[in-house]
Amino acid sequence: xxxxxxxxxxxxxxxxxxxxxxxxxxxxxxxxxxxxxxxxxxxxxxxxxxxxxxxxxxxxxxxxxxxxxxxxxxxxxxxxxxxxxxxxxxxxxxxxxxxxxxxxxxxxxxxxxxxxxxxxxxxxxxxxxxxxxxxxxxxxxxxxxxxxxxxxxxxxxxxxxxxxxxxxxxxxxxxxxxxxxxxxxxxxxxxxxxxxxxxxxxxxxxxxxxxxxxxxxxxxxxxxxxxxxxxxxxxxxxxxxxxxxxxxxxxxxxxxxxxxxxxxxxxxxxxxxxxxxxxxxxxxxxxxxxxxxxxxxxxxxxxxxxxxxxxxxxxxxxxxxxxxxxxxxxxx
Numbered sequence: 015x016x017x018x019x020x021x022x023x024x025x026x027x028x029x030x031x032x033x034x035x036x037x038x039x040x041x042x043x044x045x046x047x048x049x050x051x052x053x054x055x056x057x058x059x060x061x062x063x064x065x066x067x068x069x070x071x072x073x074x075x076x077x078x079x080x081x082x083x084x085x086x087x088x089x090x091x092x093x094x095x096x097x098x099x100x101x102x103x104x105x106x107x108x109x110x111x112x113x114x115x116x117x118x119x120x121x122x123x124x125x126x127x128x129x130x131x132x133x134x135x136x137x138x139x140x141x142x143x144x145x146x147x148x149x150x151x152x153x154x155x156x157x158x159x160x161x162x163x164x165x166x167x168x169x170x171x172x173x174x175x176x177x178x179x180x181x182x183x184x185x186x187x188x189x190x191x192x193x194x195x196x197x198x199x200x201x202x203x204x205x206x207x208x209x210x211x212x213x214x215x216x217x218x219x220x221x222x223x224x225x226x227x228x229x230x231x232x233x234x235x236x237x238x239x240x241x242x243x244x245x246x247x248x249x250x251x252x253x254x255x256x257x258x259x260x261x262x263x264x265x266x267x268x269x270x271x272x273x274x275x276x277x278x279x280x281x282x283x284x285x286x287x288x289x290x291x292x293x294x295x296x297x298x299x300x301x302x303x304x305x306x307x308x309x310x311x312x313x314x315x316x317x318x319x320x321x322x323x324x325x326x327x328x329x330x331x332x333x334x335x336x337x338x339x340x341x342x343x344x345x346x
Contacts, residue, residue, distance in 0.1 A: 015261060016156040017046055017058050023303040024310030026182030030163045031313065035171040038184045038344045039161035041317035041328045044191055045154045045266050047097035050134070052112050052151035059137065061117060061152060063193065064130040066091040069121035072101070072152065074109035095190055095327045098154040102266040105153065114153035119146060154266060158196060160187045160327065161317070164346065169207025175214055179207040185344065189326020238292050249300040256283070256304065260311055268318055269332040277315040284308050317345045 031037055048061035061070070072090050074080050084100040085092035092100075104115050119127055127145050128135040138145050162184030169177045180200045187195060263276025287305055292298050323337040324330050 015049070015153070016257075017049070017060070018156070021303075024306045025303070026178070027162060027313065028306040028309045030171060030173070030176065030178065030182070031309070033173050033176060035173045035176055035178075036164040036346050037162060037313060038164040038346050039189070039317070040159075040184070040314045041321050041345060042160035042187075042189050042326055043156060043264070043314065044094060044158040044160060044327045045098040045102075046157035047094055047101050047154045048117075048152050049155045050117070050150055051114050051153050053148055054137075058155070059134055061134070061150075062130050063091070063094070065117075065119070065122065065127070068123075068126040068130060069119070071118045071121070073116045073118055074104040075111045075116075076109055078109070080104055080109075080115070093190070094193075095329065098266050099329055101152065101154050106267075112151045114151040117150040117152045119150070156261075156265075158191055160184065160189060160191055161314070164344075165203070165207075167206065168210040169203050170210060175211075175218070177207040177211040177214075179203040189328065234292075234298060235295070238294055238298060249297060249304060252283075253300075253304055253307070256307055256311070264311060264314055264318065266329065268328070268330045270319065270330075273315055273319045277312065277319070280308050280311045280315060284312070320345050 027037060027040075046060060048063070048065075050059040050061055066072075066089075070090060071079055072081055079089070080103075081090045081092060081097065081100050084103075085096050090097070101115055104110055105113070109115075122130075124144075124146065131145075135145060138148070159181055162182050163171050163176075163178040164185060165171055165178050165183045169179045169183065171178050180203070181196065183199075183203060186199050186203070259276060259279050263272050263279070284305070287301060287308065290301060292301055318328060318330075321328060321341060322330070322333045323341045324334050325336050325341065
């Protein structure tokens with residue numbers, strides 16, 4: 015489950031990695047805890063964190079206010095990583111209603127709800143509905159990558175001439191991005207990377223694409239059209255299966271055996287993809303995206319296996335404590 019558009023498939027990470035760039039912090043994936051899945055079904059409607067500062071509460075199907083156990087002080091108004099873990103714990107233990115937990119806004123005034131959730135409030139108004147009359151079910155979703163290509167203060171990667179900014183870059187947010195910091199990141203490092211890349215390119219002669227790279231793509235395109243659809247696993251099915259596997263093995267709660275199982279799956283699928291017969295250019299595009307998703311999964315799973323502690327958005331139930339003595343550093 016993800017808040018990201020379908021065309022965000024880890025392309026930047028993989029292109030940079032294949033070019034020899036260093037990547038860092040790939041184990042740190044932020045999960046947004048408060049996705050309203052009912053009554054909106056597949057439409058992404060986030061509940062804003064400020065909702066819980068004005069009286070919003072979460073309950074599982076047993077009627078328990080479970081976040082009191084995960085953060086006795088802040089309770090429902092806790093940090094994203096703790097809230098995601100608390101909700102996910104209810105889901106995997108079966109204490110859920112319609113796939114999530116219940117959001118209770120009975121102690122939130124209509125004015126406060128409209129102020130904290132203006133977009134959601136407008137949707138209810140357009141439907142002629144009142145938020146306090148609706149049954150709202152909440153579940154977490156994958157949201158943001160703290161990890162990515164390692165850059166300097168000007169957006170330069172470890173590969174000469176390769177500049178990176180935005181969510182493809184890593185290291186700006188540490189282990190857990192604070193609310194709204196992704197936008198300033200793009201503005202600050204987008205400008206720095208753009209200016210620096212322009213200055214670098216100005217003094218360089220243009221060069222042709224390396225022949226071996228061009229030839230590799232020519233071969234892929236010339237081989238199209240030989241695929242038989244009968245009995246073949248569709249790329250759409252493949253992508254859905256991959257999403258399900260990563261949700262279970264690279265998700266909110268991790269452990270060594272599950273990470274290893276996920277890594278074995280990814281590596282087997284990369285081999286299978288190499289031998290997959292493609293019918294047309296659209297299938298080639300889909301296959302490239304699946305390959306990038308698989309490679310991104312491999313990078314993240316490997317980093318998560320290496321970091322034997324819990325920190326920020328990376329939580330391992332076999333190493334539940336933060337270990338500054340051994341792990342106050344990045345996995346490159």
